[in-house]
Amino acid sequence: MNLRNGQPKSKDGIDLYSAKDFEGMHAAGRVAADILDEIVTSVFPGQNTGILDSIIEQLIEDKNVDSATIGYRGYKHASCISVNHVVCHGIPSEKILKEGDIVNVDVTALKNGWHGDTSRTFKVGNVSVKAEKLIKATYESMMEAIEIVKDGIHLGDIGSTIQTYVEKEGFSVVQDFCGHGIGETFHKEPNVLHYGEKGSGEKIKTGMISTIEPMINQGTKHCKTLKDGWTVETKDGRNSAQWEHTIAVTKNGAEILTKRNEEF
Ligand code: MF3
Numbered sequence: 001m002n003l004r005n006g007q008p009k010s011k012d013g014i015d016l017y018s019a020k021d022f023e024g025m026h027a028a029g030r031v032a033a034d035i036l037d038e039i040v041t042s043v044f045p046g047q048n049t050g051i052l053d054s055i056i057e058q059l060i061e062d063k064n065v066d067s068a069t070i071g072y073r074g075y076k077h078a079s080c081i082s083v084n085h086v087v088c089h090g091i092p093s094e095k096i097l098k099e100g101d102i103v104n105v106d107v108t109a110l111k112n113g114w115h116g117d118t119s120r121t122f123k124v125g126n127v128s129v130k131a132e133k134l135i136k137a138t139y140e141s142m143m144e145a146i147e148i149v150k151d152g153i154h155l156g157d158i159g160s161t162i163q164t165y166v167e168k169e170g171f172s173v174v175q176d177f178c179g180h181g182i183g184e185t186f187h188k189e190p191n192v193l194h195y196g197e198k199g200s201g202e203k204i205k206t207g208m209i210s211t212i213e214p215m216i217n218q219g220t221k222h223c224k225t226l227k228d229g230w231t232v233e234t235k236d237g238r239n240s241a242q243w244e245h246t247i248a249v250t251k252n253g254a255e256i257l258t259k260r261n262e263e264f
């Protein structure tokens with residue numbers, strides 16, 4: 001829950017942030033995105049996900065920021081690493097990446113009180129055409145949704161854009177997890193669903209900050225959480241991909257706060 005005093009809110013009760021707040025969020029977002037760029041050469045067949053996580057933890061330390069995930073509801077790692085049929089919240093472990101895997105790495109940095117939350121799906125060596133198509137459709141659906149964001153549209157327009165895009169490609173949208181408001185708090189209102197009806201849900205206003213982070217499955221949308229309390233897998237064991245950006249709504253539309261080098 002957000003308890004900041006005097007935080008302006010939209011008519012629908014969503015926190016609105018100032019230009020100065022945007023600057024803080026930009027800095028936090030940049031750090032998280034830089035980490036995803038800096039680990040590119042650390043994702044390869046034979047790499048172990050625990051080592052990949054320690055590399056991320058070290059990068060966070062080198063940048064003098066904090067990991068928002070370490071200590072979050074008892075989570076102990078600097079990243080979530082979700083391989084193949086793992087949808088999200090994969091726990092770094094002894095698991096070794098192999099040629100053909102697809103792996104999502106999700107990092108949230110906390111800098112000067114602001115959260116930058118971003119993830120991408122990497123290809124481990126060469127992957128199948130099918131996996132390639134899933135990764136690309138997931139990314140493109142997120143970017144299409146980001147492009148339509150502007151003052152006055154509805155949250156349902158985001159969900160509808162993503163769902164329409166990926167279903168046309170024959171994939172399904174995970175409904176058990178969603179994007180979220182973010183700022184001085186890691187997860188806050190509103191919930192940003194990656195499916196839904198155009199024109200439904202709260203209105204987006206200039207000053208809002210949230211993530212968009214579609215999880216898209218090759219087969220069924222249904223998921224299950226493992227006994228470890230974190231790892232989420234597809235019910236049918238088929239692949240799932242995810243990308244995540246943190247965005248701020250300006251009067252000129254969405255500004256991506258977690259752009260990676262290749263996105264400038
Ligand atoms: N970064 C994830 C998100 O996009 C949340 C991870 S919470 C953790 O919202 F505790 F699993 F790390």
Ligand code: CO
Binds near residue numbers: 179180211244
């Ligand atoms: Co997020």
Ligand code: CO
Binds near residue numbers: 244
């Ligand atoms: Co994230």
